[in-house]
Amino acid sequence: xxxxxxxxxxxxxxxxxxxxxxxxxxxxxxxxxxxxxxxxxxxxxxxxxxxxxxxxxxxxxxxxxxxxxxxxxxxxxxxxxxxxxxxxxxxxxxxxxxxxxxxxxxxxxxxxxxxxxxxxxxxxxxxxxxxxxxxxxxxxxxxxxxxxxxxxxxxxxxxxxxxxxxxxxxxxxxxxxxxxxxxxxxxxxxxxxxxxxxxxxxxxxxxxxxxxxxxxxxxxxxxxxxxxxxxxxxxxxxxxxxxxxxxxxxx
Numbered sequence: 001x002x003x004x005x006x007x008x009x010x011x012x013x014x015x016x017x018x019x020x021x022x023x024x025x026x027x028x029x030x031x032x033x034x035x036x037x038x039x040x041x042x043x044x045x046x047x048x049x050x051x052x053x054x055x056x057x058x059x060x061x062x063x064x065x066x067x068x069x070x071x072x073x074x075x076x077x078x079x080x081x082x083x084x085x086x087x088x089x090x091x092x093x094x095x096x097x098x099x100x101x102x103x104x105x106x107x108x109x110x111x112x113x114x115x116x117x118x119x120x121x122x123x124x125x126x127x128x129x130x131x132x133x134x135x136x137x138x139x140x141x142x143x144x145x146x147x148x149x150x151x152x153x154x155x156x157x158x159x160x161x162x163x164x165x166x167x168x169x170x171x172x173x174x175x176x177x178x179x180x181x182x183x184x185x186x187x188x189x190x191x192x193x194x195x196x197x198x199x200x201x202x203x204x205x206x207x208x209x210x211x212x213x214x215x216x217x218x219x220x221x222x223x224x225x226x227x228x229x230x231x232x233x234x235x236x237x238x239x240x241x242x243x244x245x246x247x248x249x250x251x
Contacts, residue, residue, distance in 0.1 A: 019052040020045045058127065065133040067168075071120035081114055083236045089118060092231060093125040098197065099165050104226055105199045109235035115201040118235070119168050123199065126166055134161075135168040138185070138200075139175050145184035154184065158191045165197055172202040173212055182213045186222055193225040200226065 012021035024045060031041040073093060078086045092098065092105060105122065107115045123133045148157040161167065175181050192198060204211060206223050213219035 017049055019049040023048055061127045061132060062124075065123065065127060066135045067120045067123055067133065068116065068135070071117045072124055073121040076114060076117050076121055080237050081118075081235050083234055084114075084118070085233075088231070088233075089122065093122045096126055096129045096131055098231070099126065099131055101229065102192070102194050102197055104197055104230040105233065106226060106230055107199070107201045107233045107235065108203070108205055109201075109237075110203055113235045113237050115203075115235055116170050118233070119170065119199045119201050123166060123168055131166055132164045133166045133168065134164045135170065138169045138172045141167075141169060141188075142175050142181045142185055145188060146180055149184055154187065158188065161188075161192075162196060166199065167192070167196065168199045168201075170201050172200045173204040173208075175212060179214055182215075182218065186213070186218050189222050189225055194229070198226070 008024065009021055012018075012024070027041065027045055027048075030036075031044070036044070073089065078084060078089075098105075105119070107118055109115045120135065123135065127133050145154060145157065148154045175185065189198075206227075209219045209223060210216050213222065
């Protein structure tokens with residue numbers, strides 16, 4: 001090994017090119033066997049580095065997203081969700097133009113019909129397309145917003161959430177009809193209007209949102225902002241959990 005080869009690992013470590021550092025010797029032998037040019041050799045090493053970084057970034061964003069596991073489009077049974085347009089769901093999954101335009105998706109349906117599954121499946125694909133995503137139970141996010149407001153840092157938290165283009169608010173209808181909770185939720189909706197995308201799952205249609213917001217005007221204003229640029233989906237059918245539950249019979 002000459003002096004340049006001896007220095008190379010330290011140089012690559014300093015440049016944080018860890019994948020090239022781990023593979024250059026092996027690729028060097030392959031390049032000699034295949035008669036590669038210097039450019040081919042360098043390009044191959046760069047491809048390895050880029051691919052590893054993409055894998056690492058994807059794994060980090062999956063972890064960051066807190067999405068429920070295994071909720072992908074391939075595992076969703078469209079045959080049982082007859083009111084869902086599979087082509088529309090696939091189109092929303094395969095394009096991120098709606099996120100770039102800060103549009104929303106609102107998914108209605110009773111408990112257990114796959115609302116969360118559809119929301120998560122669309123979001124997994126958006127991560128693959130390079131977008132940051134964060135999944136929240138709405139009640140948990142409201143608690144975080146309330147705590148931030150008490151600590152006089154609600155604006156800071158909203159600005160932090162701005163860095164994530166797509167937020168999923170699951171089980172929107174399960175928050176308490178409490179003025180403090182609904183106020184911070186309304187502030188979030190207003191803050192993200194035409195600046196960031198939301199996917200909302202809810203078991204109550206818009207006509208019943210007066211059960212969520214104590215102020216009817218706040219309910220109307222929230223709906224108006226959410227649906228201005230939104231795809232509204234409705235899933236009907238029997239609950240998956242009811243169909244697949246195990247019945248225990250005591251003898």
